Amino acid sequence: MESSIVITGSGIISAIGCNKETVLQSLLNKQTGIGSMKHLESIHSHLPVGEVQFSNNEMKELLGIDQSKIISRNVLLGALATQEALLESKITDLDTKKVVFISGTTVGGMDITETYFSDMLQDDKYLPYIGSHDCGTSSTEIMQLCGISAQVCTISTACSSALNAMIVGAEMLKRGEADIVIAGGCESLSKFHFNGFNTLMILDSENCRPFDATRAGINLGEGAAYVVLERAQDAEDRNAIVHGYIAGYGNRCDAYHQTATSENGEGAYLAMLDALKTSGLSSQDIDYINAHGTGTGNNDQSESVALQRIFGSKVPKLSSTKGFTGHTTSASGSIETVICLLAMKHNFIPANLGWNTPIPDGVVPSIGEEAQLENVICNSFGFGGNCSSLILSKNKPAAKAVGEKRKWQVAAEVEITQDSDLSRVKEYVSAMEARRMGKLLKAATIASQDALKIAGIEKPDAIVTATALGMMETSEKFLNSMIVDGESSLSPTLFMQSTHNTIGSSIAIRNKCYGYNITYTQGDESLEWAMRDAIRLIENGQAESVLVGCYDESAPIFGGLLKRLNGKEPANVYSKCLILTAAN
């Protein structure tokens, strides 16, 4: 099967513009989109944000949807960016092709849930809204709004979600599992994650200043971006315009901490190294790096070290574009990929807005300049140490030989479904660690450690996680306390443990697994998607062993709502782990 993957369309919506043309103008004019809150309602309105200028109603109008229909802002953003991408690709026969939509998000339908939370508890009329709370459903709704019949898959690895969506898409195309992939991510601002980041005390009350010595944190942003991916031969056959090649990528885990990055930037270093290796390019071939550069003390220091470890004293031109868009979290990987495509096409390096004073021994970003860009790196790192890196090229990368598909086997399988089993977690963790674990993390820890023990594997090469609803208990506690007690004195621990990738990354941190790490969330199909990925990794020779897990739980309030809606409550706790290994 053809190994070169091309981008034949892209779409973007963000604080600096609602399509590629307006985003380009803002980038060239060095015009930031960060400012005062217009749509988000919060008591912390002194904190600047990067909001998309459209209201929900304006977006509904653009999409031709009835204004009275309740649709998540996240879905509206996603649909607009998807439409722009598809329009540019000029694909006319989508219905005859194997189309896969892969979207990264963490917020899902949270804006609707938080708005109608109290109403849902009291009135059945509002109940259906809980049905669109989960990330998987929000991706399905994007396809419905765009009128496309596609396989839908959602990736939730916090701030690297969208980049990982593109990586999975490229892999599926290479193996013929899809003919057309629409991949990227969306994230609208929600009160939930805005307050969550605020509890971590990493939001700057001024405009963010990535890589600056005086940086004081993040400005959260929102937006969506998608790319249309195809095999190069298919694109050529239909005379499509190629906007760039996906030349290489790496997905790694920092395996260090749920919300902090390691001082030596191990995960970021390994992700960039893998991206270079798979692209066949050398470090000198890279003309520009769109850094993750969030503006926190921790990320920018750690990313600087990772860059210097790869490039030595010859770090290519780089910038973080978060000073334009804000940190668009799960969407940042695809938003910044589209920014890279614009930079490559129009021969410029986007400015690192807000930068003035270098970090001692840190990297020095560009303040914006003209440049011919052949190969660029886009970095995207998330909570839990989910670090990914993508290389885009103007020219077709050298063809790679594809090896024989290897066989795989299940070396161990463990299920933990009973509350009574959970006390066994002390076999694997100290009391100090266990005190922070809810039932899902306990069940996941026991099942994964048991499975590794049975398989006789100390550390798997990859960790692939599936969850339909994620960390329901902690999410519900955080949400409930925000709604009932208000937006102050919220618990940082609850927020830190609310992202879907909390489970997979905690297993990685425990076992020091720096390998491939990803989390799928697509309702009942989550495990199936995870298995497909794990099998790909083994068959392609990218891993000798993969820990696949499926984890879900119920919680008092969400569980009650889902029971009223569907007639049945999710299982109290469910954890299943499989170890896949290469077979002879």
Place this chain on the structure above:
Amino acid sequence: MENLINTLKEQIIDVLNLEEITAEEIDAAAPIFGDNGLGLDSIDALELIVLLEKNYGIRFSDPSEAKQVFVSIATMAEYISKNRTK
């Protein structure tokens, strides 16, 4: 001050789920962070900031500011007694 120290110990045990430690077992002079004392970490520090805000009306704008106060339970109690607004 003794009372405040004891209340604070109970509050910390509760908010940080320190299930296996009792207030009597905590040495008020021992370091809060690191292995030689309570063994708390940076996430606990953020929870302690919330605790001080919620119970004593003390606000920190920067975690590093709080770090100087969070040396031991005794230093925390001293700071609280001087700066509390509730």
